[in-house]
Amino acid sequence: MHDADAVPVAGFSVLHWGVINIPVGNNYIMENASNTIRMPSGAVELNNAAGAKGYLGMCTPAGRHHLYRITIFARSVSQSNVPMTGHADLVISSLMGDGNTIAVSESMSLFPEYHY
Numbered sequence: 001m002h003d004a005d006a007v008p009v010a011g012f013s014v015l016h017w018g019v020i021n022i023p024v025g026n027n028y029i030m031e032n033a034s035n036t037i038r039m040p041s042g043a044v045e046l047n048n049a050a051g052a053k054g055y056l057g058m059c060t061p062a063g064r065h066h067l068y069r070i071t072i073f074a075r076s077v078s079q080s081n082v083p084m085t086g087h088a089d090l091v092i093s094s095l096m097g098d099g100n101t102i103a104v105s106e107s108m109s110l111f112p113e114y115h116y
């Protein structure tokens with residue numbers, strides 16, 4: 001899950017959550033599974049924009065709505081040399097550019113500003 005609208009604030013498209021190597025046939029991830037044993041066996045969570053593995057919650061700046069994107073990549077390989085970085089653009093370009101992506105699906109959601 002990433003927020004490209006964060007570029008003016010953070011300087012890059014913020015990765016809130018990235019998971020690779022989700023097993024074939026696994027069609028969901030349980031709620032609040034990040035950083036727990038409830039993650040699918042073999043799945044690997046990437047570092048988020050804060051530099052930690054797992055989910056990083058949304059915190060949209062005052063005065064702005066942000067479009068958050070969840071992108072799913074179907075891959076022909078189980079291991080990926082994906083950068084362990086919170087920069088979503090680097091993660092996405094590595095997945096798209098290595099020739100092993102079979103299909104891509106994306107869901108987008110507009111999130112209102114966060115009131116502190």
